[in-house]
Amino acid sequence: MTREGAIYVAEIYNTIGYNDCPEDKWVTITEEEVNADYGSEEAKINGPRFWAFDTLIGSGSSTGGKTYVFGGPDGIEMQVRGSLETKPREGTVGEEFYTVNEVGRDTIFVYDADQLVFELTDPEGQVYMMQSYAQIADKTLTYDQLATMGSKLDLPEGWTYASRMLTERFELNTDVSDGKAFVINDNLYNSYQRRVEG
Secondary structure, rough: OOOEEEEEEEEEOOOOOOOOOOOHHHHHHHHHHHHHHHOOOOOOOOOOOOOOOOEEEEEHHHEEEEEEEEEEOOEEEEEEEEEEOOOOOOOOOOOOOOOOEEEEEEEEEEEEEOOOEEEOOOOOOOEEEEEEOOOHHHHHOOHHHHHHHHHHHOOOOOOOEEEEEEOOEEEEOOOOOOOOEEEEEEEOOOEEEEEOOO
16 A cells, blocks of 8 residues: 555455465465555555355456566566545555445456346345455365355345355456446455446
């Protein structure tokens, strides 16, 4: 995270298209090292994390080509895929569970037919589809456990968790009007993106 005036800007990196994020290198990366090498004021090691969709289609700001090797010259190459602006005294993605954050990115997450999807629904009926699950709070969490994971979640009043089988291919898009994704994290740090209707 770097600062532009009074606004903090976090660039979001991942390894899609570059490598499988080798665990032996991942576990050696520290936030202190990233801050020193990258020049950031604050870094967040947001993983291990695994995708819950089948294909990612990136465009615009999500294919900008900016890459960085984290963990030294022989570390892990990643590409910036989105950005997040945070005002002073505001929380950012992952700091407050079940709280909506706006992430700037131009992506489509593709979920194939005949695959399970995992969804949170808020009290207003807005649906958030899981984009990734994490082994941050629960290091034993696997994909096979996601369908019955609801009992592990500390859901706020009025929220529900469910899984369902897709009957056809589904594309989870950002808001095409302004390139925003509305993202939340549950209390296990799994991340979800709001479905944009229309």
